[in-house]
Amino acid sequence: MVRNIVVLGGNSHPRMTENVCNFLGIPACDRILSKFSGGESRCEIKDSVRGKDVYIIQSGSGHVNDHLIDLCIMISACKTGSAKRVTAVVPLFPYSRQPDWPYNKAGAPLSRSSESAKKDYTFESVPPTPRPGGPRSVGLSNGVNGLSERLSRSAIAGDGAREANGGDPLPRRSDTVSSIGSNGQGVYPDVSQRSFTTHDYENQTNVNAFRPKPGYKQWVAQAGTLVADLLTCAGADHIITMDLHDPQYQGFFDIPVDNLYGKPLLQNYIQTHIPDYREAVIVSPDAGGAKRATAIADSLNMDFALIHKERRPIKFTDHRNASMMLVGDIANRVCILVDDLADTANTITRAAKLLKREGATRVYALITHGVFSGDAISRVNASAIDRIIVTNSVPQEEHRRLCPKLEVLDISPVFAEAIRRVHHGESISVLFQYA
Numbered sequence: 001m002v003r004n005i006v007v008l009g010g011n012s013h014p015r016m017t018e019n020v021c022n023f024l025g026i027p028a029c030d031r032i033l034s035k036f037s038g039g040e041s042r043c044e045i046k047d048s049v050r051g052k053d054v055y056i057i058q059s060g061s062g063h064v065n066d067h068l069i070d071l072c073i074m075i076s077a078c079k080t081g082s083a084k085r086v087t088a089v090v091p092l093f094p095y096s097r098q099p100d101w102p103y104n105k106a107g108a109p110l111s112r113s114s115e116s117a118k119k120d121y122t123f124e125s126v127p128p129t130p131r132p133g134g135p136r137s138v139g140l141s142n143g144v145n146g147l148s149e150r151l152s153r154s155a156i157a158g159d160g161a162r163e164a165n166g167g168d169p170l171p172r173r174s175d176t177v178s179s180i181g182s183n184g185q186g187v188y189p190d191v192s193q194r195s196f197t198t199h200d201y202e203n204q205t206n207v208n209a210f211r212p213k214p215g216y217k218q219w220v221a222q223a224g225t226l227v228a229d230l231l232t233c234a235g236a237d238h239i240i241t242m243d244l245h246d247p248q249y250q251g252f253f254d255i256p257v258d259n260l261y262g263k264p265l266l267q268n269y270i271q272t273h274i275p276d277y278r279e280a281v282i283v284s285p286d287a288g289g290a291k292r293a294t295a296i297a298d299s300l301n302m303d304f305a306l307i308h309k310e311r312r313p314i315k316f317t318d319h320r321n322a323s324m325m326l327v328g329d330i331a332n333r334v335c336i337l338v339d340d341l342a343d344t345a346n347t348i349t350r351a352a353k354l355l356k357r358e359g360a361t362r363v364y365a366l367i368t369h370g371v372f373s374g375d376a377i378s379r380v381n382a383s384a385i386d387r388i389i390v391t392n393s394v395p396q397e398e399h400r401r402l403c404p405k406l407e408v409l410d411i412s413p414v415f416a417e418a419i420r421r422v423h424h425g426e427s428i429s430v431l432f433q434y435a
């Protein structure tokens, strides 16, 4: 039992608050956190925080914007309630991953959350990974070869082209059959009516909305700085988070940020759950995550391979689509994909398909933050991934119910210990070896 600590939970991850309190041997702070009928947040702190060291647990998932504003209000409420210090404990930090500029070359397929899109994934990039003399992918057994053909024709035909036989606008999305309506048109004629993912930035050909206007370089709001400022202005003295997509994001703050690592837990899983793991290959599904993945490969003395998202033109007419290319030999090996985040799960499911096509015997995906937005769980279920392991940096109960391939590693002890150490002014670097 630690003294003078108050742990206050937001609404984003009640299980995490409960676990952390159990580890620390203290009850969670009593509070009301709800909404007024007009939609504004209502926050009342029912226990005294005067002179206390307060830790507010709120993760960046679900209703992210509501949770973010609730976090700001809770921080402010504690500060004005005379708390000595307020630390925001944010296992998955919101708005720390957005691209600062839309890609101006073509890329991955659109992803979306429509109910109608929950089957018939091909996991193909269009065109497929080029291999000298290599065969084209045959797609999954759920049969979308015709679509694959049609889409590759569309890629070659170029922007605005129409199919010779029907004259319909060509379909643009490549990974679900249901993206093509019965009239042959994409089901999302209006970009404003559907969810947006970072893949939309990559694939500007899907929607005219991403075509830059002549003479104007499109400006993308960089909310990361604003969010850092909001938390600091609200009164946060300290941030504890885990596996920031971009570790440099810590520099957006002028208060201390402790960025804990998921690596020791993931590493421990490999050592204890994957038979003959030293014969397996660690794979990064994109160049951005290579450092994270090689760190694990180096620690465990394992081989490493990289999937490179090729966004440059690979032939004259294929100027609009990204392919994934494997760098490294994984034939007849178990592959372990390592990434910080699965959001739409587009990246890892496409990577898994590529790995199986290149001869992988089994594919694991080890991910710190399993956001699984939209139809991601269905996508994972239908994919070539054999086992997917995530931490509970965001709630995983529902995902686990829907996905038999999913295993969850509990990070509450890491956060509880980080809180205890920060409270006592002890070093937290030992947690970087935690397993």
Ligand SMILES: O=P(O)(O)OC[C@H]1O[C@@H](O)[C@H](O)[C@@H]1O
Residues within 6 Å of the ligand: 097, 197, 198, 199, 245, 285, 286, 288, 289, 339, 340, 341, 342, 343, 344, 345, 346, 347, 348
């Ligand atoms: O493909 P989804 O799951 O949407 O997004 C996850 C990917 O996007 C990147 O920022 C992450 O590092 C990860 O590679």
